[in-house]
Every structure is written in structure tokens, then in C-alpha cells.
Amino acid sequence: MNFNTLLKKLMNKGNSKDIAKKRLKFALLTDKLEIKTDTLGNLQRDLVEVISRYFEIDTESIKIDIQRSEESSALIFNTPILSAHRQRGIPAA
Amino acid sequence: MDGKVVVVTSGKGGVGKTTISASLGAALALQGKRVAVVDMDIGLRNLDVVMGLENRIVFNIVDIIKGRCKIKQAAIRDRRIDNLYLIPASQSDDKNAIKPENMVWLTNRLRKEFDVTLLDCPAGIEQGFKNSIAAADEAIVVCTPEVSAVRDADRIIGLLYAQSITPKLIVNRIVPEMVKNGDMLSHEDVVEVLAIDLIGLIEMDDRVVVSTNTGTPLILQEESKAGMALQRIALRLDGHPDLPIENPMDKKSFWKKLGSRFSRKN
Ligand SMILES: Nc1ncnc2c1ncn2[C@@H]1O[C@H](COP(=O)(O)OP(=O)(O)O)[C@@H](O)[C@H]1O
Numbered sequence A: 001m002n003f004n005t006l007l008k009k010l011m012n013k014g015n016s017k018d019i020a021k022k023r024l025k026f027a028l029l030t031d032k033l034e035i036k037t038d039t040l041g042n043l044q045r046d047l048v049e050v051i052s053r054y055f056e057i058d059t060e061s062i063k064i065d066i067q068r069s070e071e072s073s074a075l076i077f078n079t080p081i082l083s084a085h086r087q088r089g090i091p092a093a
Numbered sequence B: 001m002d003g004k005v006v007v008v009t010s011g012k013g014g015v016g017k018t019t020i021s022a023s024l025g026a027a028l029a030l031q032g033k034r035v036a037v038v039d040m041d042i043g044l045r046n047l048d049v050v051m052g053l054e055n056r057i058v059f060n061i062v063d064i065i066k067g068r069c070k071i072k073q074a075a076i077r078d079r080r081i082d083n084l085y086l087i088p089a090s091q092s093d094d095k096n097a098i099k100p101e102n103m104v105w106l107t108n109r110l111r112k113e114f115d116v117t118l119l120d121c122p123a124g125i126e127q128g129f130k131n132s133i134a135a136a137d138e139a140i141v142v143c144t145p146e147v148s149a150v151r152d153a154d155r156i157i158g159l160l161y162a163q164s165i166t167p168k169l170i171v172n173r174i175v176p177e178m179v180k181n182g183d184m185l186s187h188e189d190v191v192e193v194l195a196i197d198l199i200g201l202i203e204m205d206d207r208v209v210v211s212t213n214t215g216t217p218l219i220l221q222e223e224s225k226a227g228m229a230l231q232r233i234a235l236r237l238d239g240h241p242d243l244p245i246e247n248p249m250d251k252k253s254f255w256k257k258l259g260s261r262f263s264r265k266n
């Protein structure tokens, strides 16, 4: 640690590069979440296909969305389950 | 054997693509390769002045593509460095004057004549970028340790992967003093975020400006740290991929130097 960093630590000032890195990581994440409009539609179709192997779901009332806040981003998938399938699922590999 | 085509690209402007293309071209030629450096920035050429060849332009890349001249007529030979050639951009044409298939055609011919063809890509992700990557076998992505430059690099890397090209990274304009003080992203930070392999690190160096002022190759300047770094990058690009990458932060500090002096005496 050199004198300037020490001084900053003592004055309780964060390094500007730490701020830069945090901002950068967040920007890259949101850039990648800015997906093409048909991507969400395709994802929904694929998800329905997989989930339907296990559960009977109401394909009409499904909601899929990406929620962003300052700290994090989440993929929200919401579907009512009508019933569970017996003895199904992915065939053994 | 056919030569290879390497694109130097970045997304963001002003990060050092042209400087690096010119110097790598010179370094590779001095290492005994036949090299063509191509200015892909149609309408806004600059590589010619950086290489100091601006007053020798007769034909340009668009003339070649439109069949108005032969490749040999447009390629300017550097008289100071053997086997180094520049193919200048056109200053008057529109950037849509060339299409990716034209570049594939041109580079296939250049491969027969040159061991290495370097494409100095314009900023942005439009036509000039598309033309440049359509023809490239390898890519060097340049960025500076700044949020905007790294973000653009990330976008470019994604587009290169989509073309099945795995790029290598140069971090340029590093100021060790600022990194030390915590006021500049370190190259480790940048590599961590971008998750690609480095091919070199270049410090901020006043010699770069001097070399551009006079149009003399940076690598011919004694004592240029950037020039030395670029010579080593040229080696890594051509047959010595494992040459260790020197860390600009490793420089011995004044105190350490003093310390080693004392210890030598003892
Ligand atoms: N390592 C360096 N040290 C100092 N100045 C540099 C360095 N690399 C590039 N520059 C300067 O930065 C500016 C932009 O460089 P340039 O190569 O034209 O970038 P680009 O082609 O990416 O737009 C120029 O003025 C150049 O002299």
C-alpha cells in the first residue's frame, strides 16, 4: 500500500477503480439481459415444454419476465400448477 | 503456405487500434515476415499518417475492389522497413463501398503474398467492422482500463465469438501510478470481467505521440516502453505464444532499486 491509498483508507474514501469495476459488471449484465423481443417468447415455449413433462400447467396464464433492480436482476416465471404427472419426467439417460 | 489475417478491433474509438496496427506491422516485418497493414476505415483514413506514408498514396482499397487498379499498385511499400506494406483506405468513398464478400476476395489474394495481413478496424459495429471480421482468421481486441472501453470490448468479443473467432486482448494506455493508487482498473480487473486471454499490456507512453507527430515507427524509437511491449506482442502473434507478458506494475520502485544497490554492495 502506498501513501495515497493509505490516505484514502484513512479518510474512508473508496477507490474510484472499485466503483468502476462495480459499475462495469452491472452494465455488462444488464447489456446481456437486454434480450431480443422474441427471445423471451422462445424461452417461454421451451420452458412450457420441459415443465409439462412433470406437471400439468395452465399454458394460458403463464407469465415470464425479467425484473431489474439496482442490485440484481431476476428471471421471473410464474405458472399455476393444475396437477402433477405420475411416473413421467426425463427418460433415464 | 497461405498467410493469416488478423483484425485489430475494439468497438470504442481512440483506444489505440491504429497505433497498435502500425506498430505490430512494423515489428512483424522486422522479424522477417512479409506484412500488409490494411486501413479499413473507409472515409476516415488515418493509418497512413500514423505510418508516415500519407504522401505516397496513389490508389486505395476501394480502387482495388472496384477493379480500378491491381493490388500491387495500391500497396505502398515502406522504404524504412523491408517487407512492410500499407493498403490505404479511400477518403472520399462511402463506408458501404465495400462488402464482406469483397474483403474475403481481397484477403484471399493477400494471403498468397503476405505472411500476415493486419486489418485496422474502424470503431463501431457497422459496415467497416462487419467487413473486417468477415475476412479475419484471428482477432486482437484492444481496450483501455475504462468502463466504457471495457464494455464495448465485451460487446465486440460476443460478436467475434458468433463468428467463431476467439479473440486475444490488449489492454492499452495503462498508467501504473494510477493503478497503484486505486484510481484505474488494473489489467487483472479487466481480464476478470472480459474472461479472455491476454496477448499484451501497453503502458501510457509519451513516445507514442512523438512517433505519430513524425510518422516514424514507434518500435524504432529507443526507450519506448509501448514500443517494446508491441515488439513482444508481435512475437506472441507469430510463433511465440508463450512469451511471458510483462506486468507494468512490476517495475522496480525507486526504493527497491535503491535497496538492490545497497544489497549488491554488501
Ligand atoms: N500507449 C499509448 N500511450 C500514449 N498514447 C497512446 C497510446 N496508445 C494510443 N495513444 C494515443 O491515443 C490516440 C488514439 O489512438 P489510435 O491508435 O488512433 O486509436 P483508434 O485507432 O483505436 O481510434 C492517439 O492520439 C494515440 O497517439
Ligand SMILES: [Mg+2]
Pocket: B017, B018, B019, B041, B046, B121, B122
Ligand atoms: Mg483508428
